[in-house]
Amino acid sequence: MNQPNLTYINKLSNGDKDFSKKLIEVIKFEFPTEKTIYYNHMISKKYKDAAENVHKMKHKISILSYEKGYELASKHEDNLKKNNNKLEKEFEEVLNRISTFLTLI
Amino acid sequence: MNCIIIDDEATARTILNQLCSEITDLHVVGEFENVLQGIKFINKQYVDIILLDIHMADFTGFDFINALENGQSKFKLQRPPKVILTTSDKNFAIEAYEYDCVVDYLLKPILPLRFNKAIQKIKKNMHQASETSLVSNLIETSENQIFVNIDKRLIKINIPSIYLIEAKGDYINIKTEKNNYVVHSSLKKIKNKLPDALFFRVHRSYIVNINKILEIEDNTVLINKELIPVSRSSKSELIKRIDLL
Numbered sequence: 001m002n003q004p005n006l007t008y009i010n011k012l013s014n015g016d017k018d019f020s021k022k023l024i025e026v027i028k029f030e031f032p033t034e035k036t037i038y039y040n041h042m043i044s045k046k047y048k049d050a051a052e053n054v055h056k057m058k059h060k061i062s063i064l065s066y067e068k069g070y071e072l073a074s075k076h077e078d079n080l081k082k083n084n085n086k087l088e089k090e091f092e093e094v095l096n097r098i099s100t101f102l103t104l105i
Numbered sequence: 106m107n108c109i110i111i112d113d114e115a116t117a118r119t120i121l122n123q124l125c126s127e128i129t130d131l132h133v134v135g136e137f138e139n140v141l142q143g144i145k146f147i148n149k150q151y152v153d154i155i156l157l158d159i160h161m162a163d164f165t166g167f168d169f170i171n172a173l174e175n176g177q178s179k180f181k182l183q184r185p186p187k188v189i190l191t192t193s194d195k196n197f198a199i200e201a202y203e204y205d206c207v208v209d210y211l212l213k214p215i216l217p218l219r220f221n222k223a224i225q226k227i228k229k230n231m232h233q234a235s236e237t238s239l240v241s242n243l244i245e246t247s248e249n250q251i252f253v254n255i256d257k258r259l260i261k262i263n264i265p266s267i268y269l270i271e272a273k274g275d276y277i278n279i280k281t282e283k284n285n286y287v288v289h290s291s292l293k294k295i296k297n298k299l300p301d302a303l304f305f306r307v308h309r310s311y312i313v314n315i316n317k318i319l320e321i322e323d324n325t326v327l328i329n330k331e332l333i334p335v336s337r338s339s340k341s342e343l344i345k346r347i348d349l350l
Contacts (some may be wrong), residue, residue: 012120023123029115056160059193
């Protein structure tokens with residue numbers, strides 16, 4: 001899918017609403033910090049460190065069943081390991097979509 | 106079975122905890138956000154399974170496995186824990202299976218069915234290991250002696266001196282006139298190692314040496330001052346086995 005959604009979380013929780021709520025709270029807590037650290041590394045052009053942050057965020061992108069975002073994050077991570085930031089803008093769009101989604105759920 | 110989770114991401118730990126909670130006999134006894142905390146814990150407490158992330162700051166999952174396999178952990182690893190690697194990276198699969206303790210490699214996000222499969226694999230593995238260990242703890246060397254493995258020492262027992270063997274959970278207590286020996290084994294396994302002419306299973310929890318029986322009364326036998334129950338189904342067979350005037 002080209003949008004974050006709750007498909008995986010619903011499958012995992014199997015109707016356990018308390019668990020879904022708890023997991024979403026943990027993601028809401030962790031994601032902004034990881035995003036900030038990523039942007040700081042990008043500003044200071046520490047691309048290899050930024051690749052580590054993308055790796056962490058990639059897991060959350062997959063938990064939110066955002067397939068297109070995950071594909072882009074994987075390519076961006078690989079590029080950053082080679083000091084290449086050509087997907088920076090597109091990845092920023094992915095991060096923005098997730099941030100918006102997290103405010104809505 | 107108990108397990109610990111080592112992952113620097115709280116989201117991943119929350120998911121793994123949920124997956125573990127769906128398996129009735131699997132208990133999470135610790136959650137750690139780095140390798141050092143994990144090592145500290147297993148130095149104090151034995152765990153059956155370690156759910157281990159690969160990508161972590163400072164020390165990686167592989168650093169942890171190296172410490173575990175090279176015995177850098179103070180914990181005496183008589184039965185090393187089984188490791189399930191959890192990662193978002195496919196590229197480490199080949200390296201992962203080079204380690205003896207690694208049983209499975211799960212790609213994040215982990216699906217419940219795939220997680221269950223990994224746990225089933227460990228259960229099967231542990232069951233097979235336990236069967237092997239039960240047999241190898243008893244070594245029959247001749248008609249009159251048997252060696253038992255206790256705390257990594259092989260101890261010889263003179264078979265005719267055994268008067269009673271009782272089951273104690275996963276262990277058996279072999280009683281002789283001088284000593285008692287507690288061995289990780291089962292009555293079924295030891296029965297196969299002992300001469301049939303001498304030993305008889307009087308109850309699901311007891312094997313007696315027929316020559317040492319002093320009295321049989323109702324559904325009990327007296328043997329070396331101990332009163333041992335005899336099951337109804339075994340009593341008639343026992344009477345046939347003794348020399349009745």
